[in-house]
Amino acid sequence: MEDPWQKAYDFAVAVARKAGAEIRKAGESEIRVMTKSSTVDLVTKTDERVEKIIISSLKEEFGEDAHCFIGEESVAKGEPCVLSDKPTWIIDPVDGTTNFKTKKNFSFELLKDDLFKLSFVEFGVVYSCLEDKMYKARKGKGAFCDDEPIQVSDMKDINKSIIISEHGTDRSPEKVTKIFSTMQKILCIPVHGLRGSGTAATNMCLVATGAVEAFFEIGIHCWDIAAGVIIVKEAGGILLDVDGGPFDLMSRRMVSANNELIAKRIIKEIEIFPVGRDDAPAEK
């Protein structure tokens, strides 16, 4: 049977490469940083420009009105962040803008993916453009890094696991206290180590390749994780909510892990704090 999404998947990979080249080039000049929801929520002209390039390339290829878009920088400017039945590209033009602005050798990512309906992800692409690694996954067809199949770790012992988390962009003391309390409790399980690359996309690819056992975060957005969701799933891993319930892309809460045992053990230690949903109606 013909695969209706293969063309879009291949095109997503090509656009990711093109956008990645733009980001690398931009990194050679001075990077001026602006802020969004808080003083630590950063954006640059490159984030904005690359998102426009991606969306216009997709519209040119598939038609002006064929698909919907949820782009990090468009949403920051007031565009809606709602999934419908219409195929929707979820785009984070630069994931890890804080790493990008240092111009040092941390990773930052370009990602996009296609969602068809809530929780029904067709494919995901994450291009780690500094190290030139292309991660991708297509529903039911496996996950790959540079065309080599990838697989999550087979570790079942939490005491030998490496766990990733990030701190998000909200610095209110009560939330930071919960984040650090959770990290302390997880470290003391004990686990082998705690890590954080500064980009959710990289973190999820690290779970997918088996470099670490799990990545969790409260406060991430759908564009940070959408592509990673299918890459982790297709690499054999699982996604859960931080309370152990089903994962919800718009909830801004996620645990991704190599297996349920590791995910549920971490979940026992997570101190949950409230965050608004990505698809919450805009405040008047």
Ligand SMILES: O=P(O)(O)O[C@H]1[C@H](O)[C@@H](O)[C@H](O)[C@@H](O)[C@@H]1O
């Ligand atoms: O760099 P962006 O695309 O804004 O995404 C990061 C986000 O800003 C941070 O709050 C999260 O902790 C990271 O995991 C995101 O990747």
Ligand SMILES: [Mg+2]
């Ligand atoms: Mg971004």
